[in-house]
Amino acid sequence: MTHDQSFTNQKFKVVGTRVNRPDGVDKVTGRAKYGADATAPGQLVGLFLRSPHAHARIKKIDTSKAEKLKGVKAVITSADLPDHTNGALLDKLTNCMARDRVLYDGHAVAAVAAIDRQTAKKALKLIKVSYEVLPHVTDVDEAMKPGAPIVQPGTKTRGVDPKPTKDSNVAGVSTFGHGDLDAGFKEADVIIEKSYKTEQTHQGYIEPHACLASVGPDGSGELWVTTQGHYTYRTDCAALLGMDLAKLKVTSSEIGGGFGGKTHVWIEPIALALSRKANRPVKAVMTREEVFKASGPTCSTSMDIKIGVKKDGTITAGSAHIRYQDGAFPFIWGQLGAMTAFACYDLKNVQAVGYDVLVNRPKVAAYRAPSAPMAAFGVESTMDLLAEAIGMDPVELRIKNAAKEGTKASYGPTYGPIGIGPTLEAAKNHPHMKTKLKKNQGRGMACGFWFNFGGQTCTDINIGSDGTVNLSLGTVDVGGSRASMSLICAEELGIPYEQVKANVADTSSLGHNDTTEGSRGTFSSGMATIFAAREAIEELKNRAAQMWDIPVEEIEWIDGEARAVGQQHDNLPPLTLKEIAAKAAGTGGPIAGHNEVVADGAGVSFASHICDVEVDPETGGTKVVRYTVIQDAGKAIHPDYVEGQFQGGAAQGIGWALNEEYIYGEDGTLQNAGFLDYRIPVCSDLPFIDTQILEIPNPNHPYGIRGVGETSIVPPLAAIGNAVSNAAGVRMTHVPMSPPRILKAIEDAGA
Amino acid sequence: MQVSLTGGLRSAANGAETIDIEAETIRELMNKLLEAYPDMQDHMDPGIAVSIDGEIYRDSPAKKIPPNSEVFLLPRLQGG
Numbered sequence: 001m002t003h004d005q006s007f008t009n010q011k012f013k014v015v016g017t018r019v020n021r022p023d024g025v026d027k028v029t030g031r032a033k034y035g036a037d038a039t040a041p042g043q044l045v046g047l048f049l050r051s052p053h054a055h056a057r058i059k060k061i062d063t064s065k066a067e068k069l070k071g072v073k074a075v076i077t078s079a080d081l082p083d084h085t086n087g088a089l090l091d092k093l094t095n096c097m098a099r100d101r102v103l104y105d106g107h108a109v110a111a112v113a114a115i116d117r118q119t120a121k122k123a124l125k126l127i128k129v130s131y132e133v134l135p136h137v138t139d140v141d142e143a144m145k146p147g148a149p150i151v152q153p154g155t156k157t158r159g160v161d162p163k164p165t166k167d168s169n170v171a172g173v174s175t176f177g178h179g180d181l182d183a184g185f186k187e188a189d190v191i192i193e194k195s196y197k198t199e200q201t202h203q204g205y206i207e208p209h210a211c212l213a214s215v216g217p218d219g220s221g222e223l224w225v226t227t228q229g230h231y232t233y234r235t236d237c238a239a240l241l242g243m244d245l246a247k248l249k250v251t252s253s254e255i256g257g258g259f260g261g262k263t264h265v266w267i268e269p270i271a272l273a274l275s276r277k278a279n280r281p282v283k284a285v286m287t288r289e290e291v292f293k294a295s296g297p298t299c300s301t302s303m304d305i306k307i308g309v310k311k312d313g314t315i316t317a318g319s320a321h322i323r324y325q326d327g328a329f330p331f332i333w334g335q336l337g338a339m340t341a342f343a344c345y346d347l348k349n350v351q352a353v354g355y356d357v358l359v360n361r362p363k364v365a366a367y368r369a370p371s372a373p374m375a376a377f378g379v380e381s382t383m384d385l386l387a388e389a390i391g392m393d394p395v396e397l398r399i400k401n402a403a404k405e406g407t408k409a410s411y412g413p414t415y416g417p418i419g420i421g422p423t424l425e426a427a428k429n430h431p432h433m434k435t436k437l438k439k440n441q442g443r444g445m446a447c448g449f450w451f452n453f454g455g456q457t458c459t460d461i462n463i464g465s466d467g468t469v470n471l472s473l474g475t476v477d478v479g480g481s482r483a484s485m486s487l488i489c490a491e492e493l494g495i496p497y498e499q500v501k502a503n504v505a506d507t508s509s510l511g512h513n514d515t516t517e518g519s520r521g522t523f524s525s526g527m528a529t530i531f532a533a534r535e536a537i538e539e540l541k542n543r544a545a546q547m548w549d550i551p552v553e554e555i556e557w558i559d560g561e562a563r564a565v566g567q568q569h570d571n572l573p574p575l576t577l578k579e580i581a582a583k584a585a586g587t588g589g590p591i592a593g594h595n596e597v598v599a600d601g602a603g604v605s606f607a608s609h610i611c612d613v614e615v616d617p618e619t620g621g622t623k624v625v626r627y628t629v630i631q632d633a634g635k636a637i638h639p640d641y642v643e644g645q646f647q648g649g650a651a652q653g654i655g656w657a658l659n660e661e662y663i664y665g666e667d668g669t670l671q672n673a674g675f676l677d678y679r680i681p682v683c684s685d686l687p688f689i690d691t692q693i694l695e696i697p698n699p700n701h702p703y704g705i706r707g708v709g710e711t712s713i714v715p716p717l718a719a720i721g722n723a724v725s726n727a728a729g730v731r732m733t734h735v736p737m738s739p740p741r742i743l744k745a746i747e748d749a750g751a
Numbered sequence: 752m753q754v755s756l757t758g759g760l761r762s763a764a765n766g767a768e769t770i771d772i773e774a775e776t777i778r779e780l781m782n783k784l785l786e787a788y789p790d791m792q793d794h795m796d797p798g799i800a801v802s803i804d805g806e807i808y809r810d811s812p813a814k815k816i817p818p819n820s821e822v823f824l825l826p827r828l829q830g831g
Binding site for chain 1: 755757758759761762766793796797802804805806807808809810811814821823825826828829830831
C-alpha cells in the first residue's frame with residue numbers, strides 16, 4: 001500500500017517531549033548486552049593473525065602445527081573461503097582475509113578457533129607465514145606520484161578521458177560543478193588560493209567489533225553482533241560464505257558507538273567460517289589495536305582550494321581539488337567530498353574535483369557525513385581568509401552567498417526549502433557571538449552540509465490484550481531512536497509513551513531494513529512507524545465497529561479511542577485502545593499494524609557552528625572554551641537526542657581538529673594504535689556544547705523530519721581552524737592542529 | 752527529457768554533460784541509459800541515485816518522472 005509521505009503540519013501532543021529512553025536503565029546499570037556479552041554452550045575463542053607489513057606478497061602459509069595443537073578446533077586462511085575472483089564481493093572478502101598479498105599493517109592472514117584464549121594465542125604463534133616484502137606507500141600525495149608502488153595492480157583511473165592504459169593508485173576522478181571558472185575568477189577583486197591537509201582519524205567508538213557466530217551442520221546459522229545494520233551484515237556474510245539469507249539469523253546487540261564504522265563487515269564472516277569449520281559457536285572480539293589497524297577509519301586528505309570574491313562580498317568563482325586516500329580498496333569518498341565542498345553556497349561558477357587514491361592503509365569506512373568535514377575545512381578556512389581580505393564580517397560573507405530554495409547546488413540539482421540561511425542568521429544573532437574574548441583567545445565559525453538519505457524500512461506494531469504495544473523496528477538504535485519511534489507510535493495511536501515498548505527485531509522477524517547510516521533512522525523508521533500505526537488504527541476501528549455493531553465508516557479514532565460519529569450514536573461511550581484490545585480474541589484475533597517502505601526524499605541538512613579557542617603561545621596547547629551548534633532538524637522528535645547528536649558530532653570534530661591522527665612510520669606500520677597515543681577528547685577536554693535546534697520542515701516526511709546524525713561533524717574542523725588561527729595569529733592549514741603543529745606555525749610566522 | 756550527468760558518470764557517456772532520454776519512470780530511465788551507454792554498468796553496480804526536481808531517489812525505480820522535471824544522475828550516496 002502506498003502512503004502519502006507529504007508534510008502535513010500536524011499538531012503534536014507527545015512528539016517533541018523529553019521522555020526517558022527505554023534502554024537507559026539497562027545501560028546505566030550494566031544490564032544491556034553488547035557485542036561481546038553473548039555466550040553459547042561450547043563456544044570457542046576466535047583470534048586473528050595479522051600482517052606485520054604494510055605491503056607484502058604471501059609466499060606460503062603453514063598452519064599444520066597450529067592445527068595439531070590440542071584445543072584448536074579450526075584454522076582458516078583465504079584458501080578455506082569461497083573464491084570470489086572477479087566477483088563484486090572480492091574486495092570485501094579480501095579485506096576480511098588477505099589472499100595473495102597483504103595490503104596494510106594489520107591485514108588478516110589467518111584465524112583460529114580454540115577452546116580458550118591461551119590456546120588460540122599459542123596457535124597463532126605456530127602459524128608460519130612467509131612474506132616477500134613489497135614497496136609501500138601510505139601518503140595520499142606520494143601515492144599519486146609517478147613511480148609510486150601500485151597498491152592494487154590492474155587499477156585504471158575512472159572518470160578521465162581518454163581511458164588510461166597504465167595502472168594507477170588514483171582509482172577515480174570525479175568532477176562536479178557548473179558555470180565558467182575562468183570568467184568567474186576574472187570578475188573577482190580578490191582571489192585566495194590555499195592548500196590544506198587533514199590526517200586520518202578513526203570513529204573512536206568505545207565498543208570494539210565483537211560477535212558470536214554459530215553455524216550448524218545443516219547450514220543454518222546465527223550471528224549476534226554489534227553493528228549499525230544487521231540486515232546488511234546478513235546479506236554480506238551470506239553472500240561471502242554462500243549461505244541462504246533465510247538460514248542466517250542476525251541479531252544486533254546494543255551498540256557502543258559506530259558512527260559509520262559498523263556499516264561494513266570485518267571479523268564477522270570469518271567468525272562464521274570458523275564456526276562452520278569447527279561445528280561449534282565462535283566468539284570473536286577485536287582488541288583496540290585491531291580496531292585501529294584493521295577496521296575502517298576515515299580518509300586523510302590533501303587539497304587545493306581557490307575562491308574569488310568581489311569587494312562587496314559576492315563570490316565569483318570557487319574551485320577545489322581534493323585528494324582522498326581510500327586505504328587499500330577503492331570507493332567513492334572523493335566523489336562525496338567533491339559533491340559537498342561548496343554545497344552551502346549559491347555560486348555561478350564552481351568546480352570541485354575529488355580524487356580517490358589507494359594507499360597501503362586499512363580500507364576506509366564511512367565516518368559521520370563521510371568526506372564532507374575535510375572539504376569543509378578547506379573551503380570554510382578560505383572563506384575566512386576572503387572575509388579578512390575584503391574587510392567583511394565572516395558571517396555576513398557567508399550569509400551573502402548562502403544557498404537558498406531555487407539555488408542550483410554545486411553538485412547539480414536545484415534545492416527545495418533548505419536551512420543554511422536560517423542557521424547563519426541564528427549564528428549571527430546568537431549571544432555567543434557577542435561575548436568578549438580574553439587574551440590568546442580566538443573565535444571561529446563555519447557551516448556545513450550533508451545529504452541524508454532514507455532507504456528500505458520495515459516496521460511492525462503488535463497490540464497486546466492489555467493494550468500495551470510492541471513496536472518492532474529493523475533499524476539499529478544508535479542514538480536513542482527507540483525513544484523517538486515510541487514517541488511517534490504513541491502520538492499516532494493517541495496513547496501514553498509508556499504504553500509502547502520498542503525493540504530492534506532480528507533479521508528473521510521483519511523484512512529487510514537498510515543500515516542505520518546516512519542519518520536515516522528517524523526519517524525512515526519514523527515514516528514506517530507512522531504508517532504502521534495508521535494501519536493498526538484502521539484495524540482498531542474495525543474491531544470497535546464489531547463491538548458496537550455499526551458500520552466502520554461511522555467511527556473515528558481520536559485521542560487513543562474509537563468514537564462513533566453522528567447523533568444516532570450519541571449514547572455510545574468511546575472505546576479506548578485498551579478496551580478494544582481486551583476483546584481482540586473475540587473480534588478477529590491479534591491487532592497489528594505493519595508497514596514496509598522505501599523512504600526517499602530525506603531532505604538535505606545544514607549547520608553553522610561557532611567556537612572560541614584559547615591557544616597557549618608557549619606550548620601550542622589549546623582549550624576549547626565555548627562551542628555552539630545550530631542545525632536544522634526538520635522536526636525534533638525527541639529534542640534531547642537531537643541535541644545529543646549535535647553535541648556528539650561537535651565533540652568528535654573537536655578531537656579530529658585538535659589531536660586525533662593516524663601516525664605511520666617509515667616502514668608503513670601504524671605507530672599509535674591505542675587510546676594512549678591516539679587521543680580522543682574526554683569530558684575534561686570539552687566545554688558544555690550549546691545547541692540550537694531549527695525546525696524547517698522536510699516537505700517529504702509527514703512530520704517534516706530531516707536526518708540529524710551526521711551534519712554536526714561537518715563544520716567543526718573549519719570552525720576550530722578559524723578560531724585557532726584567530727587566536728594564534730597565524731593561519732592553520734593542517735589538521736589536527738596539535739600543539740607541536742601550532743607551535744611550529746607560530747614560530748614559522750615569527751621567523 | 753534532458754538528463755544531466757555528474758561526476759564520474761560523464762566519462763561513461765563519452766564525456767557528455769547532458770543526454771536526452773525519454774522515460775516515464777526511474778526504472779525506464781536506467782534501462783535506456785544502460786542500453787545507450789553500456790559503460791554505465793560500472794556505475795550501476797555501486798549504484799546511481801536520481802535527483803528529480805531536487806529530491807534524491809536511491810531506491811525508487813517505480814518513481815514517475817513528471818514531464819519537464821529537472822533530472823540529475825548522481826553517484827549513490829554513502830553515509831555514516
